[in-house]
Amino acid sequence: MPRCRAARAERYRRRMRDPMKVLVVGGGPAGMSAALHACELGAQVTLLEADQVGGTSLNRGPAPVRTLARAARLARDWGSWTRFGLEGAPPVPNLAALQGNAARVARYAHERKHLAEHLRASGIDLVEGTGVVRFADDHAIQADDGHVWTADRVIIAVGGRAAALPVPGGELASTYDDLLTLKALPEHAVIIGGADTGCQIASILGDFGIRVTVFEATPALLASADPDVSAGMRSAFEARGLTIHTGTLVERLEKHASRITVTYRGPNGSDRVIGDAVFAAIGWPANIETLGLERAGVAAGRGGLVVDEYLRTNVEHIFAAGDVTGHYKLVQTARSEGRIAGRNAVLGPVQRADYEIIPTGSFTDPEYGQVGLTEPAAALNGEVVSAVARYDDLVRPVVDGRPDGFCKLLVDRSHRSVVGAHVLGEYSAEIVQVAAAMMAAGMTIEQIAGLSYAFPTVTEAIGMAAQNICRQLDLGGFPQVWSELDVSQEKTARLP
Template identity: 40%
Template sequence: MMDVVVIGAGPAGLMAALRAADLGARTALVTRAEFGGMAANDGPVPVRTLAHAARLMREALQLEQYGIRVGEPVLDYARLLSRVRDVVRDVRAHSSLRSQIDSLGVTVREHAGVVRFVDEHTVESESGMRVQAEKVIICTGGVSRRLPIPGFELTHTHSDAWGLKSVPPSMLVVGAGATGVQVASIFNAFGARIQLFQAGPRILPSEDEDVSAAVAIAFRASGIEVHENFGAIQSFEKTPNGVRMNFSKDGARATAEAALAVVAVGWVADTAGLDLGKAGVVADQRGFVKVDEYQRTSKSHVFAAGDVTGRLMLVPQAMQEGVVAGTNAVLGQQATVGDPTTPIGSFTDPEYAQAGLTEARAREAHDVLTVAVHFDSTTRTIIDGRTFGFCKLIVDREKRTILGCHVVGERAVEITQMAAIAIAAGMRVDELAGVPLSFPTYTGMLARAAASAARQLNLEVHWQASCHF
């Protein structure tokens, strides 16, 4: 019998197995498919590779502005997909986690198929492998949510979109959260005509309202048809050239057609085949496994981490939860995730990102000051010809600390990484403004925003040079 068996080899599962083995537990790691899970094989790694190709397409169109004459870029989508496969393979091959896990003697079983509980301490895979363990950690991740409407089988998920053999001439993207806007942005850059539908009043509903508005403006300017508050879907049906979506709002019926429809309306736990009942593990109506602050499920010897818990479904959060689950599975109730400052962003055009609270959330409990530096007023963005966007800070007037940072525009994801560090460290805005950052850089606008806030709060900033550009 093993001490710990971890089900799933995504970010949460890898960290859980690594931590448990590092603490001396005899550990097995069982995964249905590839090492690395969705993040490496179907999520951030392939998506970021496609987004990079989209960026290169945009930058190629900018070359003539800088006196560089070349022909108009032409996308070879088959070659791009080959590059995506190469990147995914290289990421797996060079993963430091794999070498660490192997060095600690973790028993790794890839391509095991669906894994299910046989009893409270035993799991069995489709391939016939059976593992018994004192402790079990569930890290099976999530899958795209399906809608119970006629014709839904004619639609595709984001995973299908990444695996297309060619770029479709047109695409319906239903759902304008993080996944939907990435699909829309990438394929818009590749030349598809995109119609983006959001049932709620604004795209990116979990982002700051200013971010949602700015991204919607940019999307429309780039040719994407953005339909917010569009109503309710009645059905999908096949057409000679693709698919038709029938929907209605306030009694009025409407349709939209395209060669392909991608639906990204949420994420549910990938627990359908686990037979959780045989282990006595409780899940909610969407299949998400209920856990406490120690990542324990309803059974004290079974833990869960990552997307399967339905919490903040991001790679860094999954890794943190995996470490906590692995620690507590071996040592008992010692570690918790707490309330970390997790930066969130997306590689769309334009990029958007956040760290900390939105303005609306901040105003619920704080007296706040907001300041924004616009991209058309900073040196580096003017040099690069990337002048759309802003960097917005939300500051606690009393404590002078940063509650949130929201960025739309080039390198937004990178800018918020530094903001997250400042928030986690509890830095005052005058302290952040006093850091002499390199010039000219995108991150420099963060110090400029902090300096603006410090001045409005009558705080002295001892280093001003980078704040004047």
């Protein structure tokens, strides 16, 4: 047996005789992933959860709220019935029933998938309902009732929360979570903050026929998105009657009877608007204030805990994963970081966290998805070739009655590799996931252009954009397709 393999086998046998103790704090996607992976590697794992495993993503956030988004999308689709020859009265939202269905989805992982039972059956000592816990020292975590857990390694995965609005009257603002506890749908909702969360709240309420005003401090509605996607989203919102203010700061909130006055300052000076409900979506800080980090000597930075490429904090045996690291506050990133933290906690620093290819999707209306670099960011790294395939040049979106949207690919000219993909329109997340798989496989743009794509699908947009880029680079002899022969003024004026 080779020496390195024998050494690994001996370490495994030693762990089985005297398993390493790993303590995971936080039972969301990152914590569950870390606990399961550490357990598979032979560690004795204890998982502490303040409330119920599943975290925000299953219990309060993406899963149940996106169920509301689905209902809102169905309400929106009523507007296209007549186009398909359908007749009938518009659906009327029943808020209690909408929230009940969202709660059903939140319970699904617990009642149908037996999430807690699965963790325990895997050999994990799961402790739910601990309440607030904090470090007693660098190897021990203590609950308010005095219970103490000790371990050789600690993984912090306590997640984050919606940021409070730091202006006078900020406590009057609701958050993303409060969509599930509304007593009535407002007539006019004010959303403070654009980006993913703010735009999703705006989309849900807008599709339910509510008047919506959005305030975003940065010049772009979606500051982290590709400029074409951000501009397209704003145009789509405004076409639906939503009011968008960018480059605008909210200065204070004031309660007047049952309504809230929002005073703001924008490019044209100060003004105010009155809403029935105000939602703040301005950030997602890490839940680290009550952890007693100073007792363990763990350092925190502005975005969360300071970690290295192996997800170790400055204390060598304490790791962190998920929103608490401040890297990418996404479920998919949390799961990946959890696996890596669990592995490195047991085996030592053997795997680095990789953030190069992270596909993301939003349940906004219209949807948007992205992976890799935006066009401005890609241009800083070298010469980039881009192309756009428009939805109304594809059969499937036209068949579905949703022809507004596009797929944009960015390719490094010298390596002919895709460095970014950005989609606005129906099925964006699925299209971006396909692009992400192509990027991870290292496919060249001519290989992507040469693939056969199922017809009629929206994913054909990837092939169409890829062929466009190949023509620009004089690769493969891909001819123009019928949809690109229309150069009318109406066509060339479309976004992006």
